[in-house]
Amino acid sequence: MRKLGSVRLLVLPAVLSAGVWAVTGETVAASAGDKRFSTAPARVLYSGISDPATPFAVHKNRNVTNKNGAQSETSVAVDPTDPNHLYAQSNDLADFSQYKGVYESFDRGRTWVNSGLTINTFCYDPWLDFNTAGDIFVGYECSDQRIAYKLHGSNTWVQSGSLPAGSFPDRDMVVTDDTPTSPFFNSVYIGYDDNGSSNRAQLMVSRNGLGGWVKSAGIDDTPATFDVIGVNAAVGNDGTVFATWENYANGFIKMDVSHDGGLTWGVDKTVHDFRINTAGFFIPIPPQNVRGVLPMPMTDIAPAGSPFADRLYVVYFDTDTDGSPNTEIYLRYSDNDGTTWSSEKLINDDTVDAWHFFPSISITPGGTIGVSFYDTRNDLADKKTDVYWSFSTDGGNTWSANQRVTSASSDETIGSFDGNQYGDYEGGDASSTGFFQFVWTDSRSGTKNEDMVTASVRP
16 A cells, blocks of 8 residues: 555555566476575666755765666675775676676775676676775675685785585675684675575685685574575674574574584574565565565674674564555664564654665664665655665664665666566665765666666765
8 A cells, every 4th residue: 555645545566476487587496406486687966965954965876887788686895994995796687698797986986997807607696795904705696606806905806616505506695704803803704595405594604705615504493494595694793693584485584693603503593573475485566566575684783892782783674564565674683692682673764655675784883874775655656766775873773864865766667677677685885984885776767777876875
């Protein structure tokens, strides 16, 4: 339902059939040893703020890619040694024989160049993170798990080749251990699900990110149930590793904890019980009517020295608590390694029952939390999206008024764009100097298909 004062407009999402996803290339296999649900994609100007009373500064939207073919599933990383130095990445459906989707900026996102990472096969699901030395790590999948890195001061990418991650790993992400007092300082972790082994939750672990990769023990406690997607890893200030994921078969967000650097795991804990029906894997909603969406969790941890140091945050989307079918952005947190969790904190502040999805979360060194998300509040038909963001300075309990980041709306439901639409996520990162950088999939007039667009914001 879409509320407009006392008027309610019924907006019905398209119904997708189960089985083969002909548009996106997703498949549901019939036997236990085959590929299960997968997120692999198919191969087929704004400056300043409009209201001076608004407690935000949103900088000009910048087109990073500006190329043919569709870009989706974006991530961004700000160099901790130089906040003007950024990397951004996306899926790139312009060329199925190569992947060249990583871009670099030396002027805080004003201008961008291709970073020079070229992989001579079709790849997807990339994710970025810096370590404290300014080395950059890019995880990606090419029907296997891979990672590339570029050391601080170097101009050369080093590619890993295939890691021992099992068969057809999916929806990976990368995170580094950045606390010098941690016993696993400088470790690099890749969270993913092993799609060739009943979608088991896994981590790839390296103590320096340069090699020596090993596969963790299976994380989830129900390996016979092919139910895991979106394994998101976070590292505590003492080196504790947290893995959080969507259990789509049973409708939960689950998490587990490792105290030995990601090698072995404890007992799964429940973060959230979904109201939305996740059992069909992809969920069609009006702005992503073809591919559908996944309410995968995103996580981060308050850094050492901040007011809520070591607090673990999980952000996600779910249907409204009032029974309306639209989706909202929520956050929960834990101060005891996931044993207990806070109540849901609603982040989006619109009152029109719009659709909100794919949140990102990042935290400044001072503990300010920034969350961005796609949002249809400006379109009565709930097809066009904008990116909005909000921040919290009290540990996630209260949130600022939402601010629009995009200077133009995007409609990716129309036929001229690819069936992957926004993909499965969008990205953000916090700088050492307190600004946030967001990247998203954008199909406004003047872009080529769907481009990756970015903006800096500051509370």
